[in-house]
Amino acid sequence: MSNHTRPDVVIREAATDDVDDLVRLVRELARYEKEPQSAVATAEHFRDALFPREGSPAAYAHVAERDGAVVAMAVWFTTFSTWTGRPGLWLEDLFVEPSQRGLGIGTALLAQLARICAERDWTRLEWAVLDWNTPAVEFYRSHGAQPQDDWTTFRLTGEALHRLGGT
Template sequence: MTANLPTPDAPAGGLRARGFTIREATPDDIDDLLRLVRELAAYEKEPESATATPDHFREALFPADGHPAAYAHVAERDGRVVGMAIWFVSFSTWTGRHGLWLEDLFVEPEQRGLGIGKAFLVRLARLCHERGWTRFEWSVLDWNTPSIEFYRSQGAVAQDEWTTFRVAGPALERLARS
């Protein structure tokens, strides 16, 4: 789809299509990123779990010294941030190469259908390809059928033989003390 190809008027590192721009996030985007994370948490039926603060995001995405722990891209439309992709660098012991783990991809419901989600995937896939990274991965909730269908339509393959495990909260504290 040519609508998602970079154009000369796209900002540096940006991708412009159908009246929106995909660009790297800046510190000025932190409030919008947190707003979108909260909207995503509500969509995923866990609004109380979104406890990140602006300082958390500033520290992770834009540290004063050292390297970021995570990165973010935003979609802007009509001068407003309407979507986000937050990701970090992963590593495969099997390939001995880095990869990209997409932690969160979210587009405001009223902005869906414009190609923003695909533009995020294209931008991040290009980043992987340009850097010689071997994998672009993410997880999706089993009940999120619209997202699963969208990802499959982009060529993504479910890794159904893998089960994700998480240790958090009191269980994390107990494990750390053991």
């Protein structure tokens, strides 16, 4: 556990008891990002991905608790760089409840992920942020993160994914 914030904030690995809070925070994030209809993941999806009965997790999560309540999350998974030959960490979602922003909670979560990378000798901590999300862009830049403007993220979903896969 680490604590780069206030004494009443604890950053820790998510546990199975946190799944409902993770789903709630993801839905809040989807509303913030103006896509509430896209957040269709259920608690069961999160349990299967984060805490599988067999095999390795597909993703991991850390939460921030303040006064005993989960108020923020970071959901992430490992990546691999063929250029460095070593893993990295992809931050899928970082979200702090609006009423809890400005207290250092987002910084503490990001610092925990950076610590994981450093301790494991992983070479990258990466994520995507919506161009219009100026507060997030400024937050990440304030910590030394640099946008990768030479790259465009592509995504296959739905019918296009199935068509290419022949299913």
